[in-house]
Amino acid sequence: xxxxxxxxxxxxxxxxxxxxxxxxxxxxxxxxxxxxxxxxxxxxxxxxxxxxxxxxxxxxxxxxxxxxxxxxxxxxxxxxxxxxxxxxxxxxxxxxxxxxxxxxxxxxxxxxxxxxxxxxxxxxxxxxxxxxxxxxxxxxxxxxxxxxxxxxxxxxxxxxxxxxxxxxxxxxxxxxxxxxxxxxxxxxxxxxxxxxxxxxxxxxxxxxxxxxxxxxxxxxxxxxxxxxx
Amino acid sequence: xxxxxxxxxxxxxxxxxxxxxxxxxxxxxxxxxxxxxxxxxxxxxxxxxxxxxxxxxxxxxxxxxxxxxxxxxxxxxxxxxxxxxxxxxxxxxxxxxxxxxxxxxxxxxxxxxxxxxxxxxxxxxxxxxxxxxxxxxxxxxxxxxxxxxxxxxxxxxxxxxxxxxxxxxxxxxxxxxxxxxxxxxxxxxxxxxxxxxxxxxxxxxxxxxxxxxxxxxxxxxxxxxxxxxxxxxxxxxxxxxxxxxxxxxxxxxxxxxxxxxxxxxxxxxxxxxxxxxxxxxxxxxxxxxxxxxxxxxxx
Numbered sequence: 001x002x003x004x005x006x007x008x009x010x011x012x013x014x015x016x017x018x019x020x021x022x023x024x025x026x027x028x029x030x031x032x033x034x035x036x037x038x039x040x041x042x043x044x045x046x047x048x049x050x051x052x053x054x055x056x057x058x059x060x061x062x063x064x065x066x067x068x069x070x071x072x073x074x075x076x077x078x079x080x081x082x083x084x085x086x087x088x089x090x091x092x093x094x095x096x097x098x099x100x101x102x103x104x105x106x107x108x109x110x111x112x113x114x115x116x117x118x119x120x121x122x123x124x125x126x127x128x129x130x131x132x133x134x135x136x137x138x139x140x141x142x143x144x145x146x147x148x149x150x151x152x153x154x155x156x157x158x159x160x161x162x163x164x165x166x167x168x169x170x171x172x173x174x175x176x177x178x179x180x181x182x183x184x185x186x187x188x189x190x191x192x193x194x195x196x197x198x199x200x201x202x203x204x205x206x207x208x209x210x211x212x213x214x215x216x217x218x219x220x221x222x223x224x225x226x227x228x229x
Numbered sequence: 230x231x232x233x234x235x236x237x238x239x240x241x242x243x244x245x246x247x248x249x250x251x252x253x254x255x256x257x258x259x260x261x262x263x264x265x266x267x268x269x270x271x272x273x274x275x276x277x278x279x280x281x282x283x284x285x286x287x288x289x290x291x292x293x294x295x296x297x298x299x300x301x302x303x304x305x306x307x308x309x310x311x312x313x314x315x316x317x318x319x320x321x322x323x324x325x326x327x328x329x330x331x332x333x334x335x336x337x338x339x340x341x342x343x344x345x346x347x348x349x350x351x352x353x354x355x356x357x358x359x360x361x362x363x364x365x366x367x368x369x370x371x372x373x374x375x376x377x378x379x380x381x382x383x384x385x386x387x388x389x390x391x392x393x394x395x396x397x398x399x400x401x402x403x404x405x406x407x408x409x410x411x412x413x414x415x416x417x418x419x420x421x422x423x424x425x426x427x428x429x430x431x432x433x434x435x436x437x438x439x440x441x442x443x444x445x446x447x448x449x450x451x452x453x454x455x456x457x458x459x460x461x462x463x464x465x466x467x468x469x470x471x472x473x474x475x476x477x478x479x480x481x482x483x484x485x486x487x488x489x490x491x492x493x494x495x496x497x498x499x500x501x502x503x504x505x506x507x508x509x510x511x512x513x514x515x516x517x518x519x520x521x522x523x524x525x526x527x528x
Contacts, residue, residue, distance in 0.1 A: 050444075073449075076443075076446040076447060076448045076449070077446060078446070079443070079444065079445065079446035080445065080446030081446075082446075083445075084444050084445075090437070090440065090441060090444075092437060092438060092441065103438075103441065103445075104441070104445040106234050107234070107441075107442045107445060107447035107451055107452075108445060108446055108447055108448075108451075109448075109451065151441075151445070155445065155446075
């Protein structure tokens with residue numbers, strides 16, 4: 001599903017590479033934690049998957065497509081198959097829960113009838129039934145992140161990228177978020193989650209890929225966060 | 230493509246940037262109106278030119294007793310024989326189409342009929358008016374040839390080409406047109422910058438939305454279209470105002486000086502001018518929006 005082959009990325013005006021000859025394979029339906037300290041290259045990895053950045057060398061395949069050969073014109077179609085969740089939720093403050101989720105479908109031109117059908121379903125999936133008409137500022141952090149997850153998942157992507165989704169949320173609420181991610185994973189969606197949160201990684205017992213200074217230092221199935229931290 | 234979604238985005242954008250939108254509308258309206266006025270004057274000048282060219286005739290004034298003009302000095306009034314000789318000569322010229330004789334009485338009637346200053350009218354007698362031959366030419370462009378050949382003939386005073394009388398007026402119209410076009414050009418330039426700025430502000434205001442749109446895979450046209458539409462709609466509203474200004478200008482200005490112009494500016498040419506200026510206005514708005522978006526909206 002996601003295939004990195006000897007990928008390196010150096011940002012302009014920086015000597016040290018953000019990713020240094022990274023090779024990873026993530027299969028369909030896998031749940032993978034991407035761990036490592038700040039600046040280790042986790043976010044760069046996710047941005048490369050979305051083709052927001054281009055690698056300096058190496059090849060990236062996502063959902064069977066070679067990103068180097070994917071024209072800019074087709075990048076939006078790639079992104080429709082990838083859902084994204086961020087630490088800062090990125091909801092639209094002037095739209096309610098339903099409208100925030102529906103927005104993702106409206107802007108890719110889905111018909112209204114389809115939107116009316118699937119949005120309530122996905123709102124229920126993330127556990128926000130009965131809160132469809134709340135505004136984001138009336139929701140807790142955990143609930144806002146659930147809205148973001150509903151938006152990321154509403155188009156049934158093949159891959160869900162989560163960049164520190166529990167970074168702004170207290171540990172008790174984080175468990176609920178992880179349950180939703182697990183539920184999404186069980187529908188067959190590949191989940192790739194970048195995180196610092198040792199407790200969560202340890203409790204989930206999923207595959208762990210650890211980055212340090214842009215290099216993969218560990219790739220372990222059913223792993224834990226690691227003793228070093 | 231969901232039209233109502235795009236339109237609601239456009240409406241939100243226009244409302245958020247109300248002051249900038251108004252600035253764009255006003256600039257486009259004034260710029261396009263001036264461009265239109267320039268074009269209207271231009272069409273007026275060309276139809277007037279052909280009108281005057283058709284009417285061109287030479288007035289060949291004849292010497293009378295104590296005529297102050299150099300050509301007649303010390304010669305006295307034209308004699309009857311000279312008059313007949315001149316008329317025969319004129320009629321024999323291949324360039325001449327028709328020759329009419331204007332008597333002193335006729336000239337006086339024409340002069341006083343022009344709404345002349347009453348004091349001047351009282352001081353003028355029929356005997357003060359010169360007699361003349363009115364010469365209509367086959368080819369108005371060859372007037373100088375005829376004038377040159379007649380100059381110095383016995384009994385001929387001044388020869389005046391009626392077209393020369395209209396020349397200062399043409400010069401004035403041309404200056405007016407150039408000025409209107411120059412200001413229109415500056416306004417168009419200002420409008421381009423303003424639209425660019427409006428789109429830039431709009432893109433900044435909506436960076437959250439566009440960021441999410443990019444993320445969920447909205448196509449470029451879906452992301453850019455609301456911004457381009459904002460510019461286009463502002464341009465279109467400006468165009469409507471400029472059309473109103475142009476119609477008012479036609480009625481208030483062009484129709485009221487129609488007496489001088491002798492040629493009316495028709496509604497047809499006004500419609501043409503309005504269509505042209507509106508298209509130019511909208512086109513400029515679309516171009517300015519696209520160029521700005523390429524710089525400020527990463528897709």
